[in-house]
Amino acid sequence: MLQNESISNKIYDILKQDIVTNQLAPDARLVISSLSQRFGISAIPVREALFRLAAEKLIVLEHNKGFKVASKPNVDDIQQWRQARLLIEPCIAESVIANITDAQIDELKQLNREMRQHAYGPKYEQYSFFINANSDFHKLIVGSCGNRLVVEMYNALNYGPQVGRLHNERGVPDITLLCDEHDMIISAIENRNVEAYRSRTTDHITLGFDRQLDLSRIGSLPDTQAEPSK
Numbered sequence: 001m002l003q004n005e006s007i008s009n010k011i012y013d014i015l016k017q018d019i020v021t022n023q024l025a026p027d028a029r030l031v032i033s034s035l036s037q038r039f040g041i042s043a044i045p046v047r048e049a050l051f052r053l054a055a056e057k058l059i060v061l062e063h064n065k066g067f068k069v070a071s072k073p074n075v076d077d078i079q080q081w082r083q084a085r086l087l088i089e090p091c092i093a094e095s096v097i098a099n100i101t102d103a104q105i106d107e108l109k110q111l112n113r114e115m116r117q118h119a120y121g122p123k124y125e126q127y128s129f130f131i132n133a134n135s136d137f138h139k140l141i142v143g144s145c146g147n148r149l150v151v152e153m154y155n156a157l158n159y160g161p162q163v164g165r166l167h168n169e170r171g172v173p174d175i176t177l178l179c180d181e182h183d184m185i186i187s188a189i190e191n192r193n194v195e196a197y198r199s200r201t202t203d204h205i206t207l208g209f210d211r212q213l214d215l216s217r218i219g220s221l222p223d224t225q226a227e228p229s230k
Contacts, residue, residue, distance in 0.1 A: 008045035011035070012052050019058050019069055020164050021124050030059060030067040056161040073162050075213060081159040082209035088142065088154050089205060093198040095145035100189055104144055108186050111137045116179040120171045127167045130175065135160040137182060141189075166212060174211050181207065 015035075018024040035046045050067050053059045060070050115133045120126050142154045172178070181204040188196035 007041055008048040008052075011039060011041070011045055012049035015049060015053060016056075016058065016161070017124050017128075019053070020128070020161070021168050022165075024069050026069050026071045028069045030069065032066070056158045058161055058165075070162075072165050077162070078209055078212050081157060081163075082205060084157055085159075085205045086202065088150060089138070090198045090202045092142065092145040092147065092150060093194045093201070095147060096141060097189065097192050097194050097197060099146045100141070100144040104140060105186065105190055108137060108140060108182075108189070111140070112179055112182045112186065115175065115182070120175060122169045122171050124168070127171045128164065130172045131160055131164040131167070134178070141185075163212065166215070170215065173215070174208075177211070178204075178208065 015024070015030070024030075030050060032043050032046050032050070035050075036043050039046070050059065050061075054061050054067065058070055059067050061067050111133050115130055115137070118129050118133075120130065139155070143151055145151070181200070184200045185197065185204060188200050
């Protein structure tokens with residue numbers, strides 16, 4: 001079981017990188033038998049890896065057709081992620097301030113330091129660190145609210161891996177701004193200031209997605225989702 005789990009994690013990592021870096025293009029079919037043959041393994045760890053990728057919405061499972069790579073995020077996706085996050089993160093201000101511990105605040109500081117100090121570039125192994133660390137940063141804050149249903153709603157967004165596809169070949173050009181905004185959020189939390197936390201979080205989400213939209217327009221991201229392939 002442990003061996004299968006380890007293999008599944010490896011297959012997941014490889015396929016995720018292939019999707020984020022466009023080695024596997026949108027709508028590309030992912031056939032379990034072919035992948036098993038490619039990696040020289042049984043179907044079980046391949047299937048497990050594919051379901052993880054589907055949970056992150058990097059691939060989709062079509063009835064009677066199997067798995068395929070999901071379309072890249074578009075302008076509508078970015079706007080909907082922004083709206084969803086604004087409905088969650090600023091609104092749990094009181095709970096976050098009341099429940100977050102000093103140890104969790106220290107962890108937020110450490111994550112932000114690591115994000116700021118990391119050497120970024122256009123390659124997956126350079127910018128994927130940010131995708132994971134930034135996700136951990138925000139999940140830690142949301143998780144501290146103590147509301148299981150809110151945490152489940154937030155985790156269901158799974159926007160991090162998908163936004164990662166927008167960083168391919170451009171890295172993280174706004175890392176300094178992101179980390180500065182994180183520092184302001186941490187300061188509000190540390191000072192147990194509910195209104196400051198709500199304001200800083202709202203600004204961070206709004207500005208962050210505005211920058212994504214600006215960069216995406218430069219990269220000719222489609223305004224709406226393309227028609228699904230037949």
